[in-house]
Amino acid sequence: MNQPLTLTAAQKAGPKATVTALGLALAVLVAMPLLHLLPAEHALHVSAYTLTLVGKILCYAIVALALDLVWGYAGLLSLGHGLFFALGGYAMGMYLMRQSAGDGLPAFMSFLAWNELPWYWYGTSSFLWAMCLVVLVPGVLAFVFGFFAFRSRIKGVYFSIMTQALTFAGMLLFFRNETGFGGNNGFTDFKTILGFSISAPATRATLFLATVALLAGSLYLGFRLARSKFGRVLTALRDAENRLMFCGYDPRGYKLFIWTLSAVLCGLAGALYVPQVGIINPSEMAPTQSIEAAVWVALGGRSTLIGPLLGAGLVNGMKSWFTVALPEYWLFALGALFIVVTLYLPKGVIGLIKRRGE
């Protein structure tokens, strides 16, 4: 498997089919928020429930895509992507908390009897600075962690467990009330974003559209990267790092770039996730959340870019459905699904679709 699967899939099925399918999906996603703006009685009205549910899944899909970039293409299995996602979410949450607190302190702080903002909260009332934080915090953390990890040539399972330790430490840190991020309750009860009410249909629709745009943009970026020379070097790196080094490449820069990019994408997804679901708290950093993200990717089909999106959609869709339909037995269904997919669909769901195509 020297070439990413989608490329071969696309070549075989012809670019037309792929583009048509993607275009169709995009059209549906763009139409949804617009239909949400229709009055509730209208037959085609999309409810707030559906919109936020799909919006949430789209955010997860971006995480899956970002994880696929590092795992599928560079062979780095991160079990800590939940940390970057949550950090982006927290940065956005800080802004939203400041918005709802007005001139005062966020509610949980006055409750801790803090009289002034800690230094890391400065400037978070400005949307622009919050957006900078969304990109910078996960980006810088990933850069520093990656810089040292790749310099020491930490690979494979060692890398995975290190990222897991990182997100676990982050979770414990954010659990503390004293850290200044609302403890395990995290941030909730957001009111407005840029002055618009957060529960207004128009705001919801805009946020949803932004998520769709980010997803489409990331997908496009992913495709471009995968087709470029950079993407080929990454794949080579994944399959035979030593041989690549003997050819005179230094893998560190490649790894570091894709790793940081992936973390930033996660951060952005987190930032869009928070206003849509209305809560951010440390459980997003729980190691199991990150493992689940890896499960989405594996389920959909690793190193295919499209596959992880399907995987995230499928798993979360099923979760939403099973938890209502079979509240006590849904874990059996989900567990069985994971086993069946690994045993019979080694290339994930996308592999199945591809086989059908042939």
Next chain:
Amino acid sequence: MNTALHRLLLLLLLVLPWAAQAGDAADYAKASPAKQARLLESWAAAPAPERLPLIEALRANRVAIDQNKTPFIEENGAYRALEGDAEPVGTPKKLRLNNRLRGLLNTALASHQLFAEDPAQRLAAAKRLQRSGQPEQLELLQQRLDAEDDAAVSEALTLALANLQLTASDPAVRLAAVRLLGETGAPMARVRLENLLADEAETDANVRKAAETSLAQAKRKLLIGELLGQAFSGLSLGSILLLAALGLAITFGLLGVINMAHGEMLMLGAYTTYMVQVLMARLAPEALAFYPLVALPVAFFVTAAIGMALERTVIRHLYGRPLETLLATWGISLILIQLVRVLFGAQNVEVANPGWLSGGLQVLPNLVLPYNRMVIIGFALFVVLLTWLLLNKTRLGLNVRAVTQNRNMAACCGVPTGRIDMMAFGLGSGIAGLGGVALSQIGNVGPDLGQSYIIDSFLVVVLGGVGQLAGSIFAAFGLGIANKILEPQIGAVLGKILILALIILFIQKRPQGLFALKGRVID
């Protein structure tokens, strides 16, 4: 009802309160809690041998009163009057105890036991009074000390007395008491000496000076106890981490399966212990105390069998695709957790420490080593030895090592790799089951038990170096001890965060863990 009987009852009702008033039991039964406390205090200061059965019955919470507040003692469901030979009117109700009364009862009981025949009982009583002696008991203690002929009891009594003599009017007595306290190393002695020195409570210069020396001495002794305690708790935590991780060191370390269901094997081991306990309580209650020993082989075989079944049906198909084992074993783990939840309920189940695993050994006045932890440390070393023997001294072990080092070569030499994989996975799961038995003795047994150990287990194996048993042992004890050194300094939460950060830094230095596989293989 017969009128004659009626009359008799009426008469009894009238007479009973009078008949009972004479005794301590009746006084106690009628008193309010505050009065009961005062009664107990007076009994502690002036013990009377005939009162001992009453105090013992009260302490064991076996005293009940009927409608007339006549006290009875409950024995195997029957009631016997404590004083006189009255029959209970109505169903007697147990007298209520609270912690204050329990404490006073302990002191009163100790006072009475100072008169016991058995020196061991007197010694225990004297030791109890070292902690809870009251100023009113000063005279009693002095008197018992003069009458005591056993050396050990005398020593204990002298010390109990010394605690009370710090306020004596004679400076010489105070001086002797202060000196004695310095030698004990009991946490109470330190506080008493500090109180003596604070606020100029002690006026005599000589006594002050002696108190200062004694205080320093007591502090030194306490420090030794504290340090030993920290070392022990580090070892204990290390042994628990090791037991939790050892199975994973085989399934993940040797076989390369990213076994997310490892935690559930621990959980199943613990639930097997629970089942064994329940079955033995029903079938062989006389041997119940040894249920953990019975549970060991049972848990080993149950989890090994489940492990082998999983290997045959699922994991076998995934060799050579290590990262996908993550996905499948994650699914298995979800199913096992929910299965246990449906079968046993979401709540924890009760796994009790048997008598020989409860309580602890008092080594120093401020150091108790719990038996269950000591046994677990020994057990961890035993399991390590067992694993080492299995892997290095048996044919199976040879084959396992051959297969894990070079599967194709081993297959060429006629090693049945499929069977070996199954056996090795079974062994790893079985050892996890053994770990589960040990964990059930210190923590809770619930469906989520495995989830709380899985991350630590992976950290131990990875830190030690994948595929290196010795590495896992070093990593487990290293993490345990580091954790226990950090915890008293910065608290449990920050300690844990710092440990994680240190692991990340450490791996930068040694990217293959503590014990890296040496070799020239390169892909």
Next chain:
Amino acid sequence: MKRRPLIKTTLAASALMLSGLFPFTLQAAETIKVGILHSLSGTMAISETSLKDMALMTIDEINAKGGVLGKQLEPVVVDPASNWPLFAEKGRQLLTQDKVAVTFGCWTSVSRKSVLPVYEELNGLLFYPVQYEGEELSPNVFYTGAAPNQQAIPAVEYLMSEDGGSAERFFLLGTDYVYPRTTNKILRAFLISKGVPESSIEEVYTPFGHSDYQTIVANIKKFAAGGKTAVVSTINGDSNVPFYKELANQGLDATDVPVVAFSVGEEELRGIDTKPLVGHLAAWNYFQSVENPVNEAFVSKWKAYAKAQNLPGADKAVTNDPMEATYVGIHMWAQAVEKAGSTEVDKVRDALAGQTFKAPSGYTLTMDEKNHHLHKPVMIGEVQEDGQFSVVWETESPVRAQPWSPYIPGNDKKPDYAVKSN
């Protein structure tokens, strides 16, 4: 969507067919939907599963008596899987898709905080049955658990009393999250107001799922050498077993250092061998061992229900405080609906004010006219060998809740009635 989907759908389908065939059989099938939002999987399943079962039992009980407004109640059970964002999603689903009249649910504060904006936005009604840290008062929530002044403060007052052992030193031990931190903050302020010096109060926290209490128990011993000490424990669920085991094995019993816990009830004790724990305390508003006819009926009904439904561990089924709060909450809601003559949230909210119910705790509980909390009696129970509690102290009458604790600065300015936060 429903409890027994297959049976229910078959029933519903046949009802539909029948009503099609015989148009005269009038809307006998019309029901009032009631949402149940408790985690059945994940870390909180340990506590919340029994609340779901209790809610179903109570609904059966009401239905057996003819339902509410002549209609049967139809429970809609969903599983938010101990996942906080999922709580918000499921809450929205219950309100907009299933159109439930009321929801009973949540255990952790974070789950309540997660659904709160949804219930305020859509004007839903949520009954929350668990003791919590206060600092909240939403018009869309009714709190049937205890506020800190209905649990924590009376417990500490008891410890300071003669019968409680006249404790002078307090070791506040908790899991590091919002409820213990806030409770301990309130307790610290309270203790200081009672003249306890700062040096006699120690606050220690452990991470979630902490299982190694060796160092902490050693520290308690060291601290206890300084005088009569009590431990106030806000340790969360799973960590309690290792804590109590360590306590017993290190030889620290209740006569030396009593531990009063706010999160340990009958259900938690089922997983612990209680023989070494006799004398340790818990503060709640209800214990299974309370003796009165209402409670006897309640306990036997629950045991029969557990057996009939074949719940796991049914032979050892126990009731506890949050289960009682669930039971009381559902009945009060049903009464309020009857009074209002409608399930409309605004009418029911008004009807709930001042509503009373004869509760298993032995008291007639009143829903406060203004602050959405119950007036509750406070009881201190002592652990017994059989895993039950015996009540050693209780308040003379139910206590009014103070969701905004006066011991937290700034709370004096908060209104004592529910206002929407936006």
